[in-house]
Amino acid sequence: MNEQININVNGKNYSVRAEQTIMQALDGLGFYIPRLCYHPKLSIEGSCRVCIVEVEGQSNYVTSCTFPISEGMKIKTNTAELRQARRDIVELIFDNHPSDCHICEMDGDCELQRLANSVGIRRRHFTGEKRLHHEGDSSSPAIIRDPDKCILCGRCVRLCHQIQGVSAIDFSGRGFQTVVTTAYDMPIKDSVCTTCGQCVNVCPTGALVEKNYTRKLFEELSNENKIKVIQIAPAVRAAIGELFGLEPGTQAEGKLVAAMRKLGFDLVFDSQFAADLTIMEEASEFLERLTGDGPLPMITSCSSAWIKYVEQFHPEMMKNVSTCKSPMSMLGALIKTYYAKKKGIDPQNILSVAVMPCTAKKEEIEREELKIDGEKMIDIVVTTREIGWMIKSAGIDFLNTEDEKFDSLLGVSSGAGTIFGVTGGVMEAALRTTYELYTGETLIDLEFSELRGFKGIKEASLEIGDKEVRVAVAHGLRNVHFLLETLKKDPLRYQYIEVMSCPGGCIGGGGQPYAGKNYIPLDEELLAKRASALYGLDRRNTIRRSHENPEIQRLYKEFLGRPLSPVSHKLLHTFYAKKSPQGIVF
């Protein structure tokens, strides 16, 4: 409905679209009402009561997020009494909140802190017994829960249910005992949680944070007996600049590589190189299935949370998932075999670290089936946030650092490898190589605009020689579920599917910089800027196809032989197994 109605805000008349809540209308007019539980991508709750406004004729203040506007409504947003009421509400939240800002990981990044500052809280109303204390849960290698810091806004619950469709957590108990927890209050590592980390992105306090390995990593960096190696994911370089005040969308690859060396790493490799490798193996695997007996569709396997998701919720689809490891794990394997052999290094002396936009990768490296000859290939995964903090804490002047390049043998990448970090990018990269591998011809149109953007499920099709290949791309696990349900009814609809667990793809990963003051979590404007950094790098790269990467060609010539060779299978491919944590639905 495009009908306009008139409302009066703080004494002035405005004409706004009807069928909105007060908050939506005010946001559109440029009046920002403070809020906590409201998020435009999640269902409206009205539980925090922070967004109250005064509406003439109403006996109480109303929550602007739930209250619909009507013709002639008179709204006041900033009276002295309203401001007092909001202060009281936020002060009461703090009365039940630990007074630990200075030792809390979120100090400086905390949305609750920003709200307190904006509203101007100045006192404690109640001292003494707080809400029931709950033990923190640090069972998972990826995510830490601290219910004492939780303000019960419910964003994590709604997100896990509505956007990810995993429902690992929900409210339980009532009154003073209310707590957000898993089914049966089990440790999160035993639950259906996929460790995608979107809850960490959306939590306004430190109740949900990634497991922090910075202290351990600093210790390891002081170890002179080890050769310290780090690999950097595409999405990290697209967002790290935000932590240093750079405009979102400014890629900072060169500075990041330099900073890693300043931090003490001996070798800095590029996960994008491994992305190219993944394409080589995966495109070959796809063509084998396409020209042979399937099974089709084939589904990408680089998203760790997706792998946990399919093993738990859709084990019948495991045969459709590519056997390729993620780029990170492929590179982890190569560092301790190919590179170590070439340079005469004892793999036991290598400390292999990965900086990822991802929380799930912290769990991925613990998987038994990814060990080679009993050894873990990657030792530590840190997120973009953690590495940003380490750079600052080490006193490195990131902004004035000269660009440096990755170390060779595992450092060159094509544009196809770069766009792995954004939803649709893996598929574009795969199509570029699949086409040329199968037909032997050059693919002129390298960019697939139908696979770009943030629509939940995107489709495209490409004539590859005598085959028509129909592809689909899904991001956000609930969209993945819808796509899989479509497949059940229509199994021949697509031949190749890309799945990314996080909305937006890796650029929106659970380990990426928090949205900060200017954006909200999951903000598509922010994601679009990060995406443009990667698409820009792709366009500016002279090499845009994975199979044209000279270091990849060298790797095959000197070590792997050919894609899907026995060596490739041993180092670069994996298998999946049904998992049954408690709390499975479907």
Added chain:
Amino acid sequence: MNNKAVEIEKSKQEEFIDYLKDIRKDKNNQSVLMSVLHKAQDLFGYISKEAMEEISHYLNIPSSHIWGTATFYHYFSLKPRGKYIISVCMGTACYVKGAERILNEVKEELGIEMNETTEDRMFTLEEKACLGCCGLAPVMMINGKVYGELTTEKTGKILKGLKNGTPL
């Protein structure tokens, strides 16, 4: 448990699953959750983890949500309760007529505290606000049956009787 008890348990479980299979024909699964939880408590005396997993499986409701609902309502017990649920009324009239003494007698006779269950799973002690039988104060309710005009002696006799197998 002896063989008869095992059989009763199994048939209860089958009854519950049949109930779930039937009720899920109702399109709105989430809305039947409350009825289903009541059924589980009626059948088993409490809401067990196994029951919650069955509900999750048959009704397609996330376990975290079932757990959240079961823990929200005080009525739902998450721990096994006794064969006999004893509620000593602590409302005004009963209180004034010595309900505390009755409560202490029950606690001593059974060896349990409020909201606890005896080891042999025979008795659970609960508190009730007011049963509305003030003319009979002090009053206790056992499995829905009201015992009024209690003395500590009468209370002890009733409980001993139940222990010995006297029906309610």
